[in-house]
Amino acid sequence: MTEKNTPLLDELEKGKWPSFVTEIKRAAVKSEAAGELLQVLERSYKERRGHWKHGGIVGVRGYGGGVIGRYVDEPQTYPNVAEFHTVRLLQPSGWFYNTKTLRTVCDIWEKYGSGLTNMHGSTGDIILLGCKTEHIQPIFDEFSEAGFDLGGSGSCLRTPNCCVGPGRCEHACYDTLEACYNITNEFMDELHRPMWPYKSKIKFSGCANDCTSSIARSDCSVIGTWRDTLRIDQEAVKEYAAKMNIKAAVCDKCPTSCLTFNAETQELSVVGEDCTRCMHCINVMPKAIQPGKEKGATILIGGKSTIVQSAFMSWVIVPFMKMEAEDDFAEFKDLMRRIWEWWDEHGKSRERIGETIYRLGMTKFLNGIEVAPVPQMVFRPRANPYVFWNQDDLDRSGTALDGSKL
Amino acid sequence: MTEKNTPLLDELEKGKWPSFVTEIKRAAVKSEAAGELLQVLERSYKERRGHWKHGGIVGVRGYGGGVIGRYVDEPQTYPNVAEFHTVRLLQPSGWFYNTKTLRTVCDIWEKYGSGLTNMHGSTGDIILLGCKTEHIQPIFDEFSEAGFDLGGSGSCLRTPNCCVGPGRCEHACYDTLEACYNITNEFMDELHRPMWPYKSKIKFSGCANDCTSSIARSDCSVIGTWRDTLRIDQEAVKEYAAKMNIKAAVCDKCPTSCLTFNAETQELSVVGEDCTRCMHCINVMPKAIQPGKEKGATILIGGKSTIVQSAFMSWVIVPFMKMEAEDDFAEFKDLMRRIWEWWDEHGKSRERIGETIYRLGMTKFLNGIEVAPVPQMVFRPRANPYVFWNQDDLDRSGTALDGSKL
Amino acid sequence: MAILDQGPPHYKKMLPPIIEENYGKWKYHEIPRPGVLKHVGESGAALYSVRVGTPRLVSIDFIRDVCVIADEYCDGYLRWTTRNNVEFLVSDEAKLNPLLQKLEAEGYSVGGTGRSVSNIVHTQGWVHCHTPATDASGVVKAVMDDLYEYFNTMKLPAKLKMGLACCLNMCGAAHCSDIAIVGVHRTPPRINHEVIRKGTEIPSLVASCPTGAIRPDPKNKSVIVNEDKCMYCGNCYTMSPAMEIYDPKNDGIAILIGGKTSNARTSPSFSRMVIPFLPNTAPRWPETTEAIRKILELWIANANDGERVGEWVERIGWERFFTLAELPFSDMLIDDYIFSRETFRTSAQFKY
Amino acid sequence: MAILDQGPPHYKKMLPPIIEENYGKWKYHEIPRPGVLKHVGESGAALYSVRVGTPRLVSIDFIRDVCVIADEYCDGYLRWTTRNNVEFLVSDEAKLNPLLQKLEAEGYSVGGTGRSVSNIVHTQGWVHCHTPATDASGVVKAVMDDLYEYFNTMKLPAKLKMGLACCLNMCGAAHCSDIAIVGVHRTPPRINHEVIRKGTEIPSLVASCPTGAIRPDPKNKSVIVNEDKCMYCGNCYTMSPAMEIYDPKNDGIAILIGGKTSNARTSPSFSRMVIPFLPNTAPRWPETTEAIRKILELWIANANDGERVGEWVERIGWERFFTLAELPFSDMLIDDYIFSRETFRTSAQFKY
Numbered sequence A, B: 001m002t003e004k005n006t007p008l009l010d011e012l013e014k015g016k017w018p019s020f021v022t023e024i025k026r027a028a029v030k031s032e033a034a035g036e037l038l039q040v041l042e043r044s045y046k047e048r049r050g051h052w053k054h055g056g057i058v059g060v061r062g063y064g065g066g067v068i069g070r071y072v073d074e075p076q077t078y079p080n081v082a083e084f085h086t087v088r089l090l091q092p093s094g095w096f097y098n099t100k101t102l103r104t105v106c107d108i109w110e111k112y113g114s115g116l117t118n119m120h121g122s123t124g125d126i127i128l129l130g131c132k133t134e135h136i137q138p139i140f141d142e143f144s145e146a147g148f149d150l151g152g153s154g155s156c157l158r159t160p161n162c163c164v165g166p167g168r169c170e171h172a173c174y175d176t177l178e179a180c181y182n183i184t185n186e187f188m189d190e191l192h193r194p195m196w197p198y199k200s201k202i203k204f205s206g207c208a209n210d211c212t213s214s215i216a217r218s219d220c221s222v223i224g225t226w227r228d229t230l231r232i233d234q235e236a237v238k239e240y241a242a243k244m245n246i247k248a249a250v251c252d253k254c255p256t257s258c259l260t261f262n263a264e265t266q267e268l269s270v271v272g273e274d275c276t277r278c279m280h281c282i283n284v285m286p287k288a289i290q291p292g293k294e295k296g297a298t299i300l301i302g303g304k305s306t307i308v309q310s311a312f313m314s315w316v317i318v319p320f321m322k323m324e325a326e327d328d329f330a331e332f333k334d335l336m337r338r339i340w341e342w343w344d345e346h347g348k349s350r351e352r353i354g355e356t357i358y359r360l361g362m363t364k365f366l367n368g369i370e371v372a373p374v375p376q377m378v379f380r381p382r383a384n385p386y387v388f389w390n391q392d393d394l395d396r397s398g399t400a401l402d403g404s405k406l
Numbered sequence C, D: 001m002a003i004l005d006q007g008p009p010h011y012k013k014m015l016p017p018i019i020e021e022n023y024g025k026w027k028y029h030e031i032p033r034p035g036v037l038k039h040v041g042e043s044g045a046a047l048y049s050v051r052v053g054t055p056r057l058v059s060i061d062f063i064r065d066v067c068v069i070a071d072e073y074c075d076g077y078l079r080w081t082t083r084n085n086v087e088f089l090v091s092d093e094a095k096l097n098p099l100l101q102k103l104e105a106e107g108y109s110v111g112g113t114g115r116s117v118s119n120i121v122h123t124q125g126w127v128h129c130h131t132p133a134t135d136a137s138g139v140v141k142a143v144m145d146d147l148y149e150y151f152n153t154m155k156l157p158a159k160l161k162m163g164l165a166c167c168l169n170m171c172g173a174a175h176c177s178d179i180a181i182v183g184v185h186r187t188p189p190r191i192n193h194e195v196i197r198k199g200t201e202i203p204s205l206v207a208s209c210p211t212g213a214i215r216p217d218p219k220n221k222s223v224i225v226n227e228d229k230c231m232y233c234g235n236c237y238t239m240s241p242a243m244e245i246y247d248p249k250n251d252g253i254a255i256l257i258g259g260k261t262s263n264a265r266t267s268p269s270f271s272r273m274v275i276p277f278l279p280n281t282a283p284r285w286p287e288t289t290e291a292i293r294k295i296l297e298l299w300i301a302n303a304n305d306g307e308r309v310g311e312w313v314e315r316i317g318w319e320r321f322f323t324l325a326e327l328p329f330s331d332m333l334i335d336d337y338i339f340s341r342e343t344f345r346t347s348a349q350f351k352y
């Protein structure tokens, strides 16, 4: 390995925050590719531009994605990163690990790759950063052997992810870890064999705090909620009352003003039907308030980032759905199949589902997936009177000249 | 005049609200056209459809608009309304009249027309409803003689209107009556000779209560406001305090929570810089609170109704402009000329200015009319990063590789 | 020879002396009783304005009648409001009650001030326009008759501003009203190819369609309408008489609510559709009057003090409104036009 | 032969016994000190999670190091968070302090809980992508170094969630962050006609441009870019390597603020641009760290208790924010894309 100066990058080893430069240097001790990456990067820092080319198509037998091809723009100068592909591995739900599993990842990656990883990629995968084309298949084979599988890339279902949920959170309204695991497994074909207009993402958050940012980061956002009324433990309320101003910190910030703290009785009451389950009061007083008993999730569709039509946030399609392992998440899976089918049929190439729905109208989408419209889907009804009518509706509502129904 | 049955319309003479049917019948006593209108209308009520055709081009010498051509679809059956055109007359500012003027209107209209009017049209004109083609010029000549002029129609400046303002309202922040009068006179050519892509409207409201609904109903909305802080008369506050709950009715409803009522001192205080001049507190306590001293108007552009791109409300272009008769409203007139010029150059046929700005971007518009962007123009900045850069800006902000400015 | 460009009559000639004297120097107002405004100047002078409802479509006899009254009680001065009400301008307090008695005796409707229903801003309808989907004056008459008790009292939670437009051109500017009554067509235009060939500018006609439903048919020297794309806005008919769109069986009324234009408290807002269709049951539109009354009474029963319709609905949430109003929600109420996205609920917050 | 479609490793195998036992039965949590979460189950059992910052781009040595620690203090169990922090899962309270001491001794960064700055969600940048307008890891390092005092304390008004994306593809999903750092190009793509001719699918390339700036040039078997229409999104470059868009002199960073994704109190919201450009001054981006610190300190000084950045700005108004922040407002910050209309101030309400 050639030792080269990296004065600019060295600046990024200063300071208190852990340094990725240090990490690359550590990898470089064992990997020439990692060493060369450092040089390419130093050059980028000097020239203020990237040096990677578009990825060609690389992959493993049987799958259409899971590996991102990457090539340096001057292969002669940097032969060890001439090919420097990324392997995406499906992470365990909630990014829980035992050390044995992690060491297996390290060992296989040490054998074939740069020794560099992202824990984790922004979509959720274990990202193995930098390997040669010839090693892709062996890497996959060994990981497969060890119980791993590839994540998504291309126009397919991307690797779903989920919040820690019932694993460690009192707020979880459904089993995010199981849902993510079960549903990822259900849609293996959709994940591994790109065949849609574009990518599609699912993220599972156990409650409206949305710790996976699913509403912004996924085409389908599954956000835990409840149908009945939140539960208040008045004893615990009194304990909180002793140390905080419940009215100011909780009641006054409730978006629907449906909480009242009675200073005299020291009791907190809620108008259940007005609560929009925003989680605020529960967040501030987790010992005293908890979600209702009838739990499930809201399903929202359409989230994505900026390109092309603007960033979209997901919007409500199903206000409340039971999400139960007992019935194998059947209702959700069934819905997703209908949604993807509709999108597959109507979406243009490189058009995310949110954009397709926006282009064709929510009405067409709802009809297509056979979901009945409810006011929860919108903040407010349309302001324009540009309604489409079909013959059925006309027949039902038209009036003959004598005033009788048609 | 043939007496005919109008059983359906007769139903609309019942009830407490004054009846337009009664009015048509009154006119029908003297006007055969009004009598026939009644019959056409009865038929419309029976058949549930209109019986008027598209207007042809009718008008007076020297003007391109001011009269709306209207023809019945069965001229043989209804010869007296075969031609039934509308004449639009410019109303006096604020729809103030002396009875002499009104009688003049009646007399001339009795002579030539149906004797039916709209007091007033939705844009503001005196609407004279129904006359023959041959009478248009004589009607105009006589009205002209009597000091009247035609209003707008077609792709021109439409008849501006204004609220009662300083004439009878304590809230008026500028002289709406004078502004409307003066500015209408200034733009006589723009009003009488259609030459733009489409219609353009101006409405003048003396304060943010916007009693002309200018923000929704006009391409240019001139809404009175002030620059300094509203004025509070603490004695009057105390009087109100005796009969109402100031905190609940005023302070709690202030959109910026900038009002505080001190129950002890019975005094009301405002954080002037936080006030957005919404008028609420002044509306509720007009004896105690009044606008600041430095008065003027906010200029907003783009309002229009539904067709084509959706209804638009006007948006802020100039947060504060002095509107003074002393300087002949020079700044405003100058701005309007620049705005119309830009629109005339860039607007498509039948495209309201709000739509042109939306299509081309506010940036292009602001540059075109040489108005500097300020944050008051938007509720919030852009969410997408799709910024256009020009060479000047690049030159100012680019960086050479050694880190120095370009 | 007519004088061109002389502009409107000068308003100054129309102002009663009390206004000339107190011009721009009004201090405050009170509403001593429904329909009567008392404006007090810095000088202490008091002007009483008595507001009288009109059908807007009036005969010259009506105008002459009010002139007679104005001469007797107002020194010959009166005005009209932005909502087509007459205001008698009384400078002499002694004449106020006599005027009110006179008006009562003659059957005039005094009201429309403060927390009341005022006159409905409206349009031509079958009386004078070529594109209406419903009548204007008739619907307004039916609705105002029904709501009369709210015109001559001030017992509403807040002002109620209504607008009616007989077609989507919205000449009644109903798009920002507390309650908007909008005439709607519901079937595509019927093309009269003859008329088109006789001189319609086809490119303009094609361009007029907001949804791109019209395309040229060069073979026929006419156009074709893709009926699936048409949402019956009638803009093509405005452009060309060849695109007749009225349809007695299917035209009718849509109700939108919750708009406002004042900036008081909340920013101005658009009205939102809550009923996509009510039939054109002339002469008295009972379905429409009933639907409006129901919404209005729900608002009265549920709004906080001073809350306009839209402020109330926004506070409780539109989903709750539909439950309370027992109105069916359908896909027709979901926006699918250019700015639809901002109406989609991009939030996990909602009521059931 | 590899097994296909076997899916992710089963999470159940990764859960420490205390989690298995209290799965779905957690009762509440506390944050005893920055970086430490204490979750208490209905059973009374307590699980301590110790959160440690990472650069995300880590070597296998790093992973092995944390494994050693997890073996010693956590029975071999640990997890990563949605923001790329490691969480050591301590079931035995006795091991908590020793673990914290160990982490301190080894130089790990404990923090990121509650009202702190957590790790910055970010992307590849110059390390591994072909379209970046700036680096990812380097900027993050510079910013986190600068804000370190807010990572290992909980003295902010509320949580601060940052995101970085090195190009408009926004892989860092920065579009709904309290503070978003976005790499931006500012000059149009340079067309390599050779490469296009060699096999770019021209219709797709043309279709890829959001503003319609690209049109086919059949004569040259290539395309033409209307530079006036190009806003440098780079989508064409994503489609085809022939449209190179990096530009060392003009690439840089834009700052957007005020987004959030939680539904707590307010609905999720997009971040909004407040600084259109800061230069790419590698290796430590001082202009960027300074700009962010200024905004952050302004927020600290002015926000109410518990108010996220966007909640604060919406309360005071964006116009006031620009005044307080002393940031220049320019036309670049005014939206001119599809949903621009909803950003225009259609109201007479504003602050000066």
Ligand code: SRM
Pocket: A055, A068, A069, A070, A086, A088, A118, A120, A121, A122, A123, A124, A125, A126, A127, A151, A159, A199, A201, A216, A217, A218, A303, A304, A305, A306, A307, A308, A352, D122, D123, D124, D128, D129, D130, D169, D170, D171, D172, D173, D238
């Ligand atoms: C690796 C990763 C960034 C990271 O450092 O973590 C990544 C890297 C790339 N993304 Fe991404 N995206 C990654 C998460 C995201 C996310 C965030 C998320 O999933 O939560 C987004 C925004 C959310 C969304 O999906 O809208 C995202 C939005 C995009 C887009 C724009 C998509 C759009 O519809 O707007 C592109 C462009 C494209 O697909 O052509 C893109 C494309 C790319 C490509 C493949 C570049 C390209 O055009 O070929 C990048 C490969 C870089 C490389 O060579 O390593 N990436 N990408 C993330 C995937 C890791 C993983 O699998 O765990």
Ligand code: SRM
Pocket: B055, B068, B069, B070, B086, B088, B118, B120, B121, B122, B123, B124, B125, B126, B127, B151, B159, B199, B201, B216, B217, B218, B303, B304, B305, B306, B307, B308, B352, C122, C123, C124, C128, C129, C130, C169, C170, C171, C172, C173, C238
């Ligand atoms: C008379 C009047 C209604 C009334 O009963 O008061 C009216 C009547 C007509 N309007 Fe209007 N508009 C009238 C005020 C309005 C308003 C309200 C306003 O000005 O405050 C609007 C909505 C505000 C706006 O400008 O956006 C309005 C928006 C339209 C439009 C749609 C314009 C748009 O950009 O969306 C059209 C269509 C057109 O211009 O082709 C239209 C067209 C028409 C035409 C000329 C029909 C046509 O297409 O030929 C109507 C003639 C009816 C007739 O024969 O009497 N009218 N029109 C109003 C004018 C009276 C006056 O001068 O005082």
Ligand code: SRM
Pocket: B094, B162, B163, B164, B165, B168, B169, B170, B171, B209, B210, B211, B212, B213, B283, B284, C028, C029, C031, C037, C080, C081, C082, C083, C084, C085, C112, C113, C114, C115, C118, C119, C121, C159, C161, C176, C177, C178, C259, C260, C261, C262, C263, C264, C308
């Ligand atoms: C006479 C008139 C102006 C004119 O030049 O003709 C007028 C006159 C007054 N308006 Fe108005 N407004 C008039 C149309 C409007 C309109 C436009 C409209 O109705 O189409 C609006 C905006 C409507 C909207 O928001 O949708 C309007 C929104 C207001 C408001 C704000 C109400 C609110 O809280 O949202 C006030 C303040 C108040 O009443 O507290 C106000 C207040 C007033 C005051 C109290 C002002 C004053 O101190 O003199 C006047 C008596 C109001 C009353 O009737 O109780 N005026 N006012 C208009 C009477 C119409 C009518 O005959 O009913």
Ligand code: SRM
Pocket: A094, A162, A163, A164, A165, A168, A169, A170, A171, A209, A210, A211, A212, A213, A283, A284, D028, D029, D031, D037, D080, D081, D082, D083, D084, D085, D112, D113, D114, D115, D118, D119, D121, D158, D159, D161, D176, D177, D178, D259, D260, D261, D262, D263, D264, D308
């Ligand atoms: C560990 C993690 C989930 C995971 O599966 O990895 C997590 C865990 C918790 N979150 Fe979260 N959140 C996590 C990412 C998020 C995200 C997504 C993100 O950061 O990209 C969000 C949405 C961000 C946004 O709104 O923009 C998020 C919004 C919240 C909120 C709402 C905050 C607010 O008021 O807006 C709460 C409630 C609270 O803290 O009061 C919350 C609360 C919590 C609680 C207290 C839940 C609990 O009772 O266990 C956990 C500890 C929070 C803490 O750090 O103080 N969590 N949380 C994530 C830690 C990321 C990190 O390393 O910093």
Ligand code: SF4
Pocket: A163, A164, A165, A166, A169, A170, A171, A172, A173, A205, A206, A207, A208, A209, A210, A211, A212, A224
């Ligand atoms: S989204 Fe809710 S359930 Fe999931 S970790 Fe966050 S707070 Fe807990």
Ligand code: SF4
Pocket: A253, A254, A255, A256, A257, A258, A259, A270, A274, A275, A276, A277, A278, A279, A280, A281, A282, D265
């Ligand atoms: S969850 Fe939110 S809406 Fe419901 S009571 Fe608590 S703070 Fe209010």
Ligand code: SF4
Pocket: B163, B164, B165, B166, B169, B170, B171, B172, B173, B205, B206, B207, B208, B209, B210, B211, B212
């Ligand atoms: S807009 Fe203002 S100034 Fe004009 S009449 Fe209404 S309240 Fe008075």
Ligand code: SF4
Pocket: B253, B254, B255, B256, B257, B258, B259, B270, B274, B275, B276, B277, B278, B279, B280, B281, B282, C265
């Ligand atoms: S005018 Fe409006 S914003 Fe200003 S103090 Fe009064 S209520 Fe508040």
Ligand code: SF4
Pocket: C123, C124, C125, C129, C130, C131, C132, C133, C165, C166, C167, C168, C169, C170, C171, C172
């Ligand atoms: S709303 Fe339509 S139908 Fe009614 S007057 Fe205006 S253009 Fe004519």
Ligand code: SF4
Pocket: C188, C189, C208, C209, C210, C211, C212, C213, C214, C225, C229, C230, C231, C232, C233, C234, C235, C236, C237, C243, C245
């Ligand atoms: S009615 Fe409207 S949508 Fe239908 S064809 Fe005509 S212009 Fe197009």
Ligand code: SF4
Pocket: D123, D124, D125, D129, D130, D131, D132, D133, D165, D166, D167, D168, D169, D170, D171, D172
């Ligand atoms: S944000 Fe852009 S440059 Fe950065 S990793 Fe994603 S695609 Fe590549």
Ligand code: SF4
Pocket: D188, D189, D208, D209, D210, D211, D212, D213, D214, D225, D229, D230, D231, D232, D233, D234, D235, D236, D237, D243, D245
């Ligand atoms: S950079 Fe974006 S806007 Fe410019 S040509 Fe390419 S796709 Fe079009």
